[in-house]
Amino acid sequence: MANIPIDRLADELVQAVKEYTDDVAEGVRKTVDKTARKVLQETKALAPKRTGEYAQSFGITKEDGYGTTKRIVWNKKHYRRVHLLEFGHAKVNGGRVPAYPHLRPAYEKYAADLPNELKRVIENGG
Incomplete structure (x- = not known):
């Protein structure tokens, strides 16, 4: 542990909290991006494919x-x-025209685990 003069203690604490916050924010962004890509991939796979244009235009x-x-x-x-x-x-x-569920099942499959993944990211500091 480094020796810190008492007059610099507040600055060091602020810097440590800022680094932790930045690391957690980056980890949350990466986790949300990964989950969104999984939902997108599953949605494209489950979407009706008469011509394939509908499924490919998801983003x-x-x-x-x-x-x-x-x-x-x-x-x-x-x-x-x-x-x-x-x-x-x-x-x-x-x-009635039958339903072809494709977006909601993909969301429910991957977004259900998102809170646990975000909790892990926050606990590990990014």
Whole structure:
């Protein structure tokens, strides 16, 4: 342990807390990115593939703010169609089109473990 003069103790403590916070924030970002990539890959695999264009147009949007890390998996080209395929919809002349769940199962599969992974990152300091 280094000898620290008493007048520099507060500065050293602030620096140590800042390093820990930066390490944890980077670890959280990496963990959220990894989970989002898994959700994206699973969504593409489960999506209906009549032509394959719908499944390939899924992507990730990053929204980072002060103290927040958010990743949104969405369909960039056919975003209006996602809820119709995910939950099914009514036909014009009666009846229903069957649902093809693909986004929600992928999210539930990988996002369920995310709090435990984030807890591990925080406990380990990044």
